[in-house]
Amino acid sequence: MVQLIDLSQEIYQGMEVYPGHQKTIIWQHASHEETAARFEGGMSYQSNAILMCDHGPTHVDSVSHFDPAPEAAPIDQMALDTFYGPAVCIDISHKGVHEYISGEELQEACDAAGVNVLPGDILLMRTGTHDKYAGTPAYSNQHPGLDDSAAEWLAEKRVKAFGVDCPTPDNPISKTYPVHMMCRRTGITHYENLTNLDKVVGKRFIFAGFPLRIRDGTGSPVRAVAILE
Ligand SMILES: [Zn+2]
Structure with a gap:
């Protein structure tokens, strides 16, 4: 079922x-x-x-959002396959507000969750931010973020996309946003403001989060769903 x-x-x-x-x-x-x-x-x-905003609340970024190149795809020109496929979820909620998460720590979180990230997977990362601060001003910036090595780790794993349950996978105190810059370099996109990730940590499932077909959209709200067999 x-x-x-x-x-x-x-x-x-x-x-x-x-x-x-x-x-x-x-x-x-x-x-x-x-x-x-x-x-x-x-x-x-x-x-x-x-x-x-075309970035609110649970949404996916278009390549044109984080890449200023004229040929960077707006949301309506990205392949539907980007937004659907095999997924896993890990828990990084032990990291505190404004702390950085390294690539090594992402690997440790995979091991702790018993999760093996395969090329082409969609990787969701639970920070617990929405569980803690939903509906309060703290939600917008009281969360940890991935550092350069974690951004690199995601690229090396060749994930198809990734997502977090906070406003950005980058640290709100960062001025360089290494995760968004990795996305610019690789064309890998991501989901922001997910929730209920505690229900899928350690599981393998199908993720679906299709954007609306907004002409030249820089992102789109999505109905993100985990489909478990
Ligand atoms: Zn983003």
């Missing part, structure tokens, strides 16, 4: 956004009361409008 685990954060007005990003605004665009006047027999509908 297939089990589906939702790895996505909620979208709502007032949700935390990455510092400097567009805040999420949602309003009722048409109400049942208003639309009923246009129909007969009781027919009516309601619809909402949403203003939000």
Whole structure:
């Protein structure tokens, strides 16, 4: 039997956004009361409008987000295969706020979780940030981050993509963002603001997190799901 685990954060007005990003605004665009006047027999509908950043909340980055090269792919031109496939999850939640995680420590986390990262896998890393700080301002910058050696480790493992349950895989105190720079160099993308990763640590599953087909999008919200057999 297939089990589906939702790895996505909620979208709502007032949700935390990455510092400097567009805040999420949602309003009722048409109400049942208003639309009923246009129909007969009781027919009516309601619809909402949403203003939000293409990087919020649970989302995937396009290559064009972290690579300024004119040929860097926007989200609608990236292969669908990028966003679906075999995945594993490790736990790095023992690292404290603003601490750096090294490549060696990622390998240790794999060993601790009994996980073997294969080329082409999608690797999720649980920092526990969303579990601790969901819905509070602390969520936006109170988390650890990967250092240069960890970024290099991901590239050497030849993961297809990776993801974290915090706003960025880089350390919020870093000015050089080595993980995003590794992504620029390799074209490997990543997911940010995942949740519920405690439910998949140490497991092998199928990950699906398809972006919306936003023309020239620099990223897209996704419904991230772990599919377990
Ligand atoms: Zn990113």
